[in-house]
Amino acid sequence: MQxxxxxxxxxxxxxxxxxxxPARLSTxxxxxxxxxxxxxxxxxxxxxxxxxxRVHAEELLATVLESSPQxxxxxxxxxxxxxxxxxxxLRAAGAGVAAVDAVLGGxxxxxxxxxxPPGHHATSDAAxxxxxxxNIAIAARHALDKHGLERVAIVDFDVHHGxxxxxxxxxxxxxxxxxxxxxxxxxGSGAHNETGCGNVFNAPLPDGCSGEMFRDAWxxxxxxxxxxxxxxxLLVSAGxxxxxxDPLAGMQLEAGDYAWITRALVQMAxxxxxxxxxxxxxxxxxxxxxxxxCVAHIDALRL
Numbered sequence: 135m136q137x138x139x140x141x142x143x144x145x146x147x148x149x150x151x152x153x154x155x156p157a158r159l160s161t162x163x164x165x166x167x168x169x170x171x172x173x174x175x176x177x178x179x180x181x182x183x184x185x186x187x188r189v190h191a192e193e194l195l196a197t198v199l200e201s202s203p204q205x206x207x208x209x210x211x212x213x214x215x216x217x218x219x220x221x222x223x224l225r226a227a228g229a230g231v232a233a234v235d236a237v238l239g240g241x242x243x244x245x246x247x248x249x250x251p252p253g254h255h256a257t258s259d260a261a262x263x264x265x266x267x268x269n270i271a272i273a274a275r276h277a278l279d280k281h282g283l284e285r286v287a288i289v290d291f292d293v294h295h296g297x298x299x300x301x302x303x304x305x306x307x308x309x310x311x312x313x314x315x316x317x318x319x320x321x322g323s324g325a326h327n328e329t330g331c332g333n334v335f336n337a338p339l340p341d342g343c344s345g346e347m348f349r350d351a352w353x354x355x356x357x358x359x360x361x362x363x364x365x366x367x368l369l370v371s372a373g374x375x376x377x378x379x380d381p382l383a384g385m386q387l388e389a390g391d392y393a394w395i396t397r398a399l400v401q402m403a404x405x406x407x408x409x410x411x412x413x414x415x416x417x418x419x420x421x422x423x424x425x426x427x428c429v430a431h432i433d434a435l436r437l
Contacts, residue, residue, distance in 0.1 A: 135436050136241070137166060138233050139248040140178040140225035145218030146251055149206050152214065153382065153419040154264040159250045162415065165425035166248065166432060173432075174242070178229035178249060180221075181272060185231055188275040189268055189302060191259040198223055198266050209261050219251070223266040226251060230273030230369075233412040238281045238367065243409040244400075244435045246372075248428075252416040254296035254371045255321060263294065263321055270371050270414050271302045274309055277367050284308055287365035289356070290315070291348075291395055292373020292416045293383040295324030295336070299371065304330035310363045312356040314339055314348060316376070316383050335359045341384035345391040348376070352395055360402055368403045368411045370396075374418030374427030382419050389423075389430040396434035411435060 144156045166173060186195055199220045201207060207215040226249035233245035253270055255263030270288055277283045288303070290296040290313040300323065303309040310333050315324050317338030324336045337351040360368075374392060376385040403411045413435065418424035 135432070136174045136176050136233070136236055136245045137248055138176045138178045138229040138245060139163065140229070142218065142221040142225045143249045146222035147206065147216035147218055148214045154251065157421060158418065158424060159248065161421045161425050162248050162428050165429050169429045170432060170436070176232065176236070178225045178247070179232055180224040181227035181231055185272055185276060186227060186267060188279060189258060189271045194259050194261065198261065212264055213261050213266070219266065223251060225249065226253065227267045227269045227272045230269045230412065230414050231276045234273050234277050234281070234367070237410040237412055238277065244411045245413070246432055246435060247412070247414040249415055253298070253414065254290060254292060254416050255294070255298045257298040257301050262298070265298065268298045268302060270369055271299050273412060273414070274303070274369055278308055283366045285310070285363055285365050286367045286369060287312065287360050287363055288369045288371065289360060289399060290371035290373070291376065292371055293376040293380065293385055294320055294373065294417060296371055297321045297323040300328065300330065300334055304334060307331055307333055309333060310360060310365065311335070312360055313337065314351050314356060316341060316343065316385050319383060339385065343385045345387050348385070348387055348391055349394060352398065357398055357402065361405070364406045366407045368399060368407060370399060370411060370413035371416045372413045372431055373416035374424050377418070377420060377423035377427055379420040379423040380418065389426040392427045393430040393434045396431050397437065400434060400437055
């Protein structure tokens with residue numbers, strides 16, 4: 135089990151009062167260090183320009199990498215560029231690429247990317263929803279283009295729908311996207327009838343959704359879809375903002391629910407892809423809930 139991270143991810147400054155703050159990542163790192171003293175820590179490299187361009191437009195790269203802000207620049211009401219943001223975004227995207235290389239190269243069968251900014255809202259040409267580059271989409275495209283995989287599954291249990299990931303792969307049959315999320319909620323996508331080219335599976339869940347409802351949605355709909363796809367690699371958008379204490383949504387999940395879905399995904403990976411799972415941190419804005427969720431997730435990934 136390897137964990138990819140980089141100190142630069144702490145230097146992405148979103149400004150006073152912003153919920154996607156550096157303390158999120160420092161809390162995760164401290165919790166993992168305390169819970170798992172034997173974890174194999176890896177320094178995330180920078181993603182290359184070529185790796186970014188497999189997913190994103192030149193214009194977005196220019197905005198994120200060449201704006202060189204002296205202070206804070208608001209890209210939208212939620213998404214901020216600071217002097218440290220470009221390096222953080224490069225390391226966050228590079229973590230996913232390096233983790234894919236590690237699990238497909240045989241160095242480990244499972245990896246977690248403890249990085250920020252998160253990524254699943256970023257579209258091919260726009261940063262949004264706290265996200266600058268779509269880290270998991272870059273990782274998936276790397277697995278397809280550089281490792282020659284034919285079936286990559288992305289599962290997303292963040293409380294917000296991964297609209298960027300879905301849009302990027304909606305016409306790519308080699309990638310399956312399966313998501314549970316509160317609905318209606320930001321960003322307003324993720325309805326049942328959004329099916330891509332037959333490769334998109336959404337399970338919108340109501341405000342106040344219990345852990346039992348969450349588990350049923352995966353057990354009855356999403357996990358069978360992933361199972362039938364027989365992925366050669368499983369990628370996870372691991373958001374912990376469905377926890378009952380999270381301030382941005384209204385689902386009622388507990389750490390045990392994250393352990394449950396992670397165990398189910400590990401079993402899936404063991405059946406189809408030699409146990410290969412790469413998980414990337416997305417949301418989670420109550421620090422204690424985020425720490426508990428990450429520890430439960432990593433504990434299950436290590437099985």
